[in-house]
Amino acid sequence: MRDPKKQKASIELRKLWGDMEDAMALPPGQPRSLTCDAVETRIKELTPLAGATHWATVPIRLLELGVYQRIHAELGVAAHIDMDTMLACRSIFRGPGGRL
Template sequence: MIDERKLEAVARAELVDLWGDLERACQRAANGRWSIECEGLVGRIKALTEVVGPTHWGLVPLTLLEADLYQQIHASLNVDAPVDMEQVARCRAYSNSL
């Protein structure tokens, strides 16, 4: 028998990992922004998001929030995923102070 709660937890964990993979793919892209690899990851992020809902923005790399990628991806799915950009700015300031 399938444990649906466990399956959902695994899907949510994979979604968090995909956001990190997307950040790294953007960094590796020839132009430093976007590549075919990024497109593939976004497709996977969208597919899982449609199943389990959005990943909380606090679990997504700051660079993707600052670049508005997280927000754009969710908007393209018509999924409400608000981001506290003031908190993002505080996190960035703290990160830069280390």
């Protein structure tokens, strides 16, 4: 049976990656960097407990900007991304040359 604390941490991490995308999209004048810092701190607290969140459940923008990769590298946690699949997903969501 899976450790309940690890399972709860995994669920929370998936939510936090979405929160990070939302924080990065805050309009000027909003506390963007403070919010991002707070979410990043929480991600860094939970990742050692739960392990890396699978890249396919993370908002694609955070993969493109390297946020996901940077946070895991800073923690020393392996977080492999299948770039071919990620690029294929991006083209599906955006269409040829399109934007999200």
